[in-house]
Amino acid sequence: MNDRFPPSRPGRRSVLAMLALTPVAGALAGCATGGSRQSPAAAPTGSAQAGNPFGVASDAPLEVVVFDGGYGQEYIKVPLDLYRKKHAAAKITQSATQQIQQSLQPRFVAGNPPDVVNNSGSNAIDYGALVGDKALLSLAPLLTAPSWSDPAVTVGDTLRPGVVQVGTHDGQFVVLNYSYGAYGAWYSTSLFEEKGWTYPQTWDDYLGLCDKMATAGIAPWTYPGQFPYYMFWWLASLIYKAAGPEVIDKINNLAPDAWTDDRAVAALRAFEAIPANGWVLKGSSGLNHTDAQMQFLNGKAGFVPGGSWLENEMGDSVPKGFDMAICRAPSIGKDDVKPFGSLCAKAGEPYVIPRSAANTAGGLEFLRAMLSTEGAENFIAKAGTLSSNRDAKPPKDAKHGLTSIDAALKEAGDNVFGITVDTRDSRLWKDIANLMGRFMNGDIKADQLAKQAQSLTDKARG
Template identity: 80%
Template structure:
């Protein structure tokens, strides 16, 4: 899954180094380019576009789909395959999976015979900088304007959740469809709150008061995975978004000169500074990995833990019955906050692409349309245990509490949703800033120092 960066992603340089060692090294940096570096449009076998077949998929033309064999499993892809074959009964859908996307498919991109649909995900994903630079990806704009699979009166674009198009756009072109959709921030136990008579606060003063009550009850208000401090990025950025809105988050995402030192960003960080300053971080958290920190939370030793939509599924049977895990919303921090209570960090993930030189690009677009059907997206939620980027997808009757809480929070947030792109634009910068956040959580760095150091790192990355 690409929903969280557990380790730095391959860079364009590392991809080219891999290619230089491969038996198809003749194309190298040209990627899918023809000799001389010019791109030749794929000769996609298409028929005439008609109602129900908006891309003109030719009858009997096979389509090849390669799935990343990751945390979401493979069961969810079976229904889209069935939907596609039912609509195009003469077509064969060849679907395979691998954890080695780059090693398996990079040679095929170079040779000019990639699959029609690629789930380019995981730590071995092909670098998007290389793919975009080589113009190896088909524009998915026609998909957005096509009638949706489940309701021809509604376009695919109008079925998507906020930010899906933005996060999939590279150099002005929508080329990546991120199929999953997750919320990020922090978690608490609704049943623990009910047991203690606590109410989740809507103002920061009340939040600090609640933390004091937790500490008095022998519960550390916070824990976090000190081995992977980037988990704090989502919550701290959520606080910045709450105070400063989209303008400040855009500056952070775009590596601007005063992104982190913007007064609004510093105000948000100073608010959270009270947590480590009061000793409200579980002792030993700096040495924990993500599952260890989450286990401390599940055992009631800490009231809050950072993380995303995957947390509940990741911990599986370790989640106590009736724990009622719930996503946190950032309380109002100042009277001049740009965003209301309920604003969320949320982003589409699990990327799919259609290679530009695939033999059946029309079939590739059509397969993505099937995946984005209400049926296909609802099936994804049921099988993968996370939300889909289709806003109309339904939760299964047995959906877990955490998933229900995310769905409810997203509905209530409306358009007050933002996403971070620092992790995908520069994973080294993301991890370097996160290390400073870890020191901030330990009380070794104050808010103003965190802002100053994060800005210095940002300026270096911008060059």
């Protein structure tokens, strides 16, 4: 469930963590809550009424545990204050840890978990076990409750596309992913302005631009060969643009003809021109993520794959006036299913309410406060990434990359998609990503990538 971010923010790169589970984590994965079928505790409640839709008892204690990662803890203070103002008699305890599983799994087993858990990072409690044990409270009531900032609008109506779908397991919405990130590739708008280049909307124009870059001594592409899964989002974006959600759904659900669908193969064949023309920076196969991003920032490459975190991750290394922006997938052909401006985007930074928590009503109320416009805009300002609340706006002094993502999401509307192979089968994700690395190196062609990815998918499906 975690979005894939850099090591400084472990929740972002859960892919690697999932591939290298410690013996302790592996042993506990099958017994997240002791193997029992959890029943909700008798949570103290008051009367549901205007301003208190879940009937939170005024003096019921509330405990919130936050993952101590790159987002920090500052962002949680505003929703805590909002909750405190409405429930002044309640004792509120908030703590943070990077050892979510180690510190909280025993409490799940004992039946006394916190009321709200930010189950994120490389030491998150296994979601498969939590769902299998029915240890998580359904968050469906949250969706129909009046939003904190505008009671005339439900909380569900304030959420960005895909938030509910990503948090739904076995037909139940049980995970609220609070952040919202875009994935794909990046370019420098200031470089484009300097060279007189315009970001292309068609694939032919895209290839023409890459040729101009190469002529100017700039490699059109670089990528982190040590972490080739970065290419997954951009190649998937081309597939979504050409084929729409049907093929992406097949990829996510490990369907028998996912990668070998003619439309998916056509998109991969289009991108094959990049490595075939020698338009990948030499040595990219040996780069890690920050190395590749530095090549991009130093003007050695025109495009680099990545997600919303890139600008913050590189910090002071980003040259003044670089003005990076998220790329939109150009049109592959006239029969494309989705319009220009479609985007790979997904909610992350998961929050859950344990079913056996003492104050489940208070947990729902706290999530409602988090999703307030005030709470969400504070999160954007403090964390440097968007919130799953679609009404929350970046601050006026937001960095260029963040404002470009916000604008791109507005342009995309509902034409967004997410890749979930990583959370469904981390080994498959890694194996297909390795094929994409070979594809970028020119070692295999598009047809081979599609055939071998499908073979791996069929094997993983069983």
